[in-house]
Amino acid sequence: MAEIEKLAHSEAHYFQSYNHHGIHEEMLKDDVRTLSYKNAIVNNSHLFKDKVVLDVGCGTGILSMFAVKAGAKHVIGVDMSTIIEKAREIVAVNGMSDKITLLQGKMEEVVLPVDKVDIIISEWMGYFLLYESMLDTVLLARDKYLVPGGLIFPDKAHIYVAGIEDGEYKDEKIGFWDNVYGFDYSPMKKIALAEPLVDTVDMKAVVTKPCRTFSIDLYTITKEELSFSTPFEIEAERQDLIHAFISWFDIEFTACHKPVYFSTGPHAKYTHWKQTVFYITDYLTVSPGEKIQGRITSKPTEKNPRDLDVTIEYAFKPEDSTRAKAETLRYTMC
Secondary structure (H helix, E strand, O other), rough: OHHOOOOHHHHHHHHHOOOOOHHHHHHHOOOHHHHHHHHHHOOOOHHHHEEEEEEEOOOOOHHHHHHHHOOEEEEEEEEEOHHHHHHHHHHOOOOOOEEEEEOOOOOOOOOOOOOOHHHHHEOOEEEEEOOOHHHHEEEEEEEEEEHHHHEEOOEEEEEEEEEEOOOOHHHOHHHOOOOEEEEEEHHHHHHHOOOEEEEOHHHHEEEEEEEEEEEOOOOOOOOOOHHHHEEEEEEEOOOOOEEEEEEHHHEEEOOOOOOEEEEOOOOOOOOOEEEEEEEEEEEEEOOOOEEEEEEOOOOOOOOOOOOOOEEEEEEEEEOHHOOOOEEEEEEEEE
């Protein structure tokens, strides 16, 4: 705990949230997440046999133990949270203490018992992929410790955007402020609109085709490139209203003999990441084939780099100009 107390408040809050068993229970019970990692690691023992592995943000040690099961010579797990004390007990009761070294501290500051590692494994993803993510820490570990030609699990990530009909819930969340016990609370609407919602979206609510907006290759991307601004174009597949844009991400383990992949989209099985919903001010009325063009920009907030400032600019210009609309919306994920 003393290590955490030295950190800035925002950083301390982030790491302390991982001290509680509940968050680890939620992640471990997310079988899409956990089984994807298990399949990627355990089913590729030809890649892990006799290798030195670094587990960045090791948590309870599940990925480290998968790596030992796959034949790794030694695994070093690093985590700032005090959950690492429980991880040591878990590793011990599973008879792997001689194969797994667990270090508490920041990746930038801990001293590894080796100069280089052959493989980096990490479950670093956050909501909207990059909110409260540990990706910058994984990149630091890559640049400092990974041998030339070493492997990263996973190594690819993609962010998608689509439009959804969500009138009932939007009215409940945003429209609520129009009349609060007979009072006009509309000044609160701006705050409500600026906070993206992390929730499960029914596939039936998706009105448009998805658009891949941003891709990450963990072998080559830099920390600076995690701040991105990319265009998108989504096409309506039916006549409906659009009340919000949603985003999700897909993850790939391409080094595997049989590539392992999972999606956090509304079309896929539930994950604890769900989807991220960005409400627009009003709504759009769309017909099949009509397109919405836009740009999504994301960067860490100045006060806390684990939070995100997200801007969505869009323009809808159908032949019927009475339905046209364009606006720039700013959100903060915190």
